[in-house]
Amino acid sequence: MRVLSFLLQKEFKQIFRNPTLLRMILAIPVIQLAILPLAADFEIKNINVVVVDHDHSTYSRDLVNKITASGYFVLVDYNNSMDKGFGYLESDVADVVLEIPPGFERNLVRENHEQLFLAINAINGTKANVGGGYLASVISSFNEEIRLEWFQKGMPAKSTVIEAQAINWFNPLLNYQFFMVPGILVVLVTMVGAYMCALNIVKEKEVGTIEQINVTPIRKHHFILGKLIPFWVIGIFVFTLGLFLVARLIYGIVPVGSLALLYGYLALYLVAVLGIGLLVSTYSQTQQQAMSLAFFLMMIFLLMSGLFTSVESMPPWARVIAQFNPVTYFIEVVRMIIMKGSGFQHVTRHFLIMAGFAAVFNTWAIINYRKHT
Amino acid sequence: MRQLFTFIKKEFKHVFRDQKTLLLLFGLPIVQIILFGFALTNEIKDASLVVVDYSKDEATQKIIEKFRTNSSFKLEESILGTKEIEEAFKEGKVKMALIFPADFENDLIHENRASIQLIADATDPNTATTLVNHANTIIRDFRQELATGRPDHSIAIDTRNIYNPELKGTTNFVPGVMALVLLLICVLMTSVSIVKEKESGTMEILLVSPFNPFMVIIAKAVPYLLLSIVNLSVILFLSVYLLDMPINGSIALLFAVSILLIMTALSLGLLISNSTDSQQAAMLISLMGMLLPTMMFTGFLFPLENMPWPLQLVANVVPSKWYYIIVKDVMIKGLGFSAIWKETLILTGMTAFLLFVSIKKFKIRLS
Numbered sequence: 001m002r003v004l005s006f007l008l009q010k011e012f013k014q015i016f017r018n019p020t021l022l023r024m025i026l027a028i029p030v031i032q033l034a035i036l037p038l039a040a041d042f043e044i045k046n047i048n049v050v051v052v053d054h055d056h057s058t059y060s061r062d063l064v065n066k067i068t069a070s071g072y073f074v075l076v077d078y079n080n081s082m083d084k085g086f087g088y089l090e091s092d093v094a095d096v097v098l099e100i101p102p103g104f105e106r107n108l109v110r111e112n113h114e115q116l117f118l119a120i121n122a123i124n125g126t127k128a129n130v131g132g133g134y135l136a137s138v139i140s141s142f143n144e145e146i147r148l149e150w151f152q153k154g155m156p157a158k159s160t161v162i163e164a165q166a167i168n169w170f171n172p173l174l175n176y177q178f179f180m181v182p183g184i185l186v187v188l189v190t191m192v193g194a195y196m197c198a199l200n201i202v203k204e205k206e207v208g209t210i211e212q213i214n215v216t217p218i219r220k221h222h223f224i225l226g227k228l229i230p231f232w233v234i235g236i237f238v239f240t241l242g243l244f245l246v247a248r249l250i251y252g253i254v255p256v257g258s259l260a261l262l263y264g265y266l267a268l269y270l271v272a273v274l275g276i277g278l279l280v281s282t283y284s285q286t287q288q289q290a291m292s293l294a295f296f297l298m299m300i301f302l303l304m305s306g307l308f309t310s311v312e313s314m315p316p317w318a319r320v321i322a323q324f325n326p327v328t329y330f331i332e333v334v335r336m337i338i339m340k341g342s343g344f345q346h347v348t349r350h351f352l353i354m355a356g357f358a359a360v361f362n363t364w365a366i367i368n369y370r371k372h373t
Numbered sequence: 374m375r376q377l378f379t380f381i382k383k384e385f386k387h388v389f390r391d392q393k394t395l396l397l398l399f400g401l402p403i404v405q406i407i408l409f410g411f412a413l414t415n416e417i418k419d420a421s422l423v424v425v426d427y428s429k430d431e432a433t434q435k436i437i438e439k440f441r442t443n444s445s446f447k448l449e450e451s452i453l454g455t456k457e458i459e460e461a462f463k464e465g466k467v468k469m470a471l472i473f474p475a476d477f478e479n480d481l482i483h484e485n486r487a488s489i490q491l492i493a494d495a496t497d498p499n500t501a502t503t504l505v506n507h508a509n510t511i512i513r514d515f516r517q518e519l520a521t522g523r524p525d526h527s528i529a530i531d532t533r534n535i536y537n538p539e540l541k542g543t544t545n546f547v548p549g550v551m552a553l554v555l556l557l558i559c560v561l562m563t564s565v566s567i568v569k570e571k572e573s574g575t576m577e578i579l580l581v582s583p584f585n586p587f588m589v590i591i592a593k594a595v596p597y598l599l600l601s602i603v604n605l606s607v608i609l610f611l612s613v614y615l616l617d618m619p620i621n622g623s624i625a626l627l628f629a630v631s632i633l634l635i636m637t638a639l640s641l642g643l644l645i646s647n648s649t650d651s652q653q654a655a656m657l658i659s660l661m662g663m664l665l666p667t668m669m670f671t672g673f674l675f676p677l678e679n680m681p682w683p684l685q686l687v688a689n690v691v692p693s694k695w696y697y698i699i700v701k702d703v704m705i706k707g708l709g710f711s712a713i714w715k716e717t718l719i720l721t722g723m724t725a726f727l728l729f730v731s732i733k734k735f736k737i738r739l740s
Binding site: 018020021024025028029032035036038039040041042043044045046089090091092108112113114115116117118119120121122123124125126127128129130132133136139140142143146147161162163164165166167168169170171172174175176178179184187188191192195199200203283284285286287288289291292293294295296298299300302303304308309310312313314315317318321332335336339340341342343346 | 391393394397398400401404405408409411412413414415416417418419420421459460462463464465468481485486487488489490491492493494495496497498499500501502503505506508509512515516527528529530531532533534535536537538540541542544545557561562565569651652653654656657658660661662664665666668669670673674675676678679680681684687688698701705706708712
């Protein structure tokens with residue numbers, strides 16, 4: 001125990017001796033957490049639309065008014081040349097081009113049927129889908145109005161109504177930041193923990209000081225604990241800064257669930273993540289190698305975690321990979337506890353899995369560590 | 374010239390000696406392109422849905438059947454009571470609940486009016502809104518089936534999805550991955566190159582030798598430039614043959630602008646390397662400081678036009694944003710140089726500026 005406390009003193013001194021590094025460890029996550037959630041908004045709005053109107057009738061003008069009044073669309077141009085319309089699509093000025101054919105009103109009245117042409121820039125498939133869907137629903141409600149107008153001239157309108165009342169639980173105002181802030185916080189804490197821990201140990205290898213320690217009577221587990229504990233503390237500190245300073249003060253996010261449960265999971269999670277850092281360090285001889293390996297893993301962890309895209313939508317093989325990603329579980333747990341107030345009984349499975357990760361990564365790292373020294 | 378050549382040869386040897394790093398450098402784009410291409414999608418599929426049916430009649434059965442066959446939803450078989458829904462939500466098992474009140478069909482037939490309650494887990498607002506929209510469409514379809522006869526005065530819509538008729542996610546993600554991988558790898562690798570020599574003391578040897586500092590910088594960058602070109606080729610090869618992506622524009626133009634982006638990234642990396650005094654600091658800036666912002670400000674994950682204007686300004690200084698636009702224009706839209714000259718000019722300006730500052734900083738160190 002005495003040896004460990006000396007080692008810890010040394011490690012903390014080394015960390016505090018480099019104020020630039022320390023400031024970076026704290027500032028980078030806090031600044032990013034403050035800014036990045038504002039950039040993460042997938043809601044489709046302000047769709048730029050160009051209307052190519054060959055008809056210039058009352059109906060066509062009514063339709064255009066209805067589109068601009070819906071609030072989703074910005075009318076970029078209103079003309080009568082489809083070439084011009086395509087030009088706007090090509091230069092990204094417009095997302096959608098709506099073409100109203102000549103004789104639109106006349107055909108609709110006389111033949112009861114008319115067709116509109118919609119060209120959508122679909123490079124971003126999701127945006128195209130949603131934007132096209134909005135426009136289609138505006139057109140269909142315009143259609144409804146016309147129909148009603150004609151019905152009133154003759155027969156009575158007989159229609160069946162099915163009301164679908166939607167209620168949004170846990171986030172009634174549909175605030176996207178409530179969803180993103182906890183997720184980004186998890187990623188930042190993961191990076192600080194795993195990355196700093198790996199770099200720190202490899203640096204000792206590179207400089208050669210690790211050999212000096214190896215010839216002293218310090219036991220291996222003391223050395224490893226001496227390396228892990230400081231970053232465990234830093235991880236908890238960064239998480240706390242993020243949760244109270246940024247999430248609460250800037251975004252007004254107050255966890256619904258128990259803080260004790262949240263910190264309990266964080267403590268366990270950090271053990272697993274530091275295990276990954278330790279593991280990376282045992283496979284690297286230089287800081288550059290550790291960095292490349294950490295970058296490689298971080299990319300996969302990040303993309304397969306459900307932070308940006310949902311895990312359920314991935315193909316089965318990818319969902320399997322996501323299940324071997326510790327970040328996936330912590331993001332889930334953080335969102336559950338903070339937003340839904342889930343209790344221990346709801347996240348028992350997550351606790352067990354994380355304990356498994358912690359055991360596997362650390363055992364693997366320690367075995368590998370012995371082999372290499 | 375001969376000196377420079379010798380220098381470059383030396384740097385190449387350094388790079389190739391570290392086989393682990395090299396392996397990762399080549400492995401990363403491959404893994405990324407496969408993950409992005411196949412696994413990531415913003416589409417919502419198989420969202421778990423529970424149904425509470427208090428009516429249990431033919432109409433509700435028909436609607437439930439429609440939900441069952443829709444690919445957005447995955448119907449959980451268990452029929453729960455309202456109280457159990459909350460538990461299911463808290464365990465994160467369910468994304469939406471559909472509740473039919475008693476006498477649903479009865480109301481529908483006799484009063485022409487019936488209601489359904491949808492409860493969405495709005496922890497993720499996007500998923501919630503999308504699912505509610507999908508549900509509304511399904512219910513509207515059902516209602517239209519109830520109405521007999523062909524409706525009068527109907528407007529049909531002929532929709533054409535330009536550039537990506539099948540609405541594949543890859544068309545959007547591949548240009549994004551190209552921007553991300555090329556930029557980050559180059560910055561990451563070059564950012565440690567000079568600071569490493571500083572840290573190990575070999576820099577001083579270089580500084581007392583009669584070499585032009587400019588040459589040192591070029592020699593550091595050349596191996597990574599070549600490596601990145603190989604990476605670029607691998608990415609393009611995989612996109613075309615594995616992901617069925619088209620290259621509609623000129624390949625030569627695509628390579629030329631890619632090399633420009635690589636040079637921007639190299640200059641940025643050199644600048645970081647010149648401004649820091651430990652590898653740890655350089656790595657912190659280039660990995661922790663750049664990974665997330667680059668991802669989010671390139672524009673392929675979240676639309677830039679949705680961001681508040683100060684953040685749109687921030688996005689303007691992220692080189693990958695401009696490169697992403699260029700790749701979309703050349704690769705997918707098949708446009709020529711006339712469409713991308715503005716973005717190319719911006720990247721060229723960035724490169725010139727970064728190189729200038731970086732050399733300036735380097736010279737200060739000499740004195």
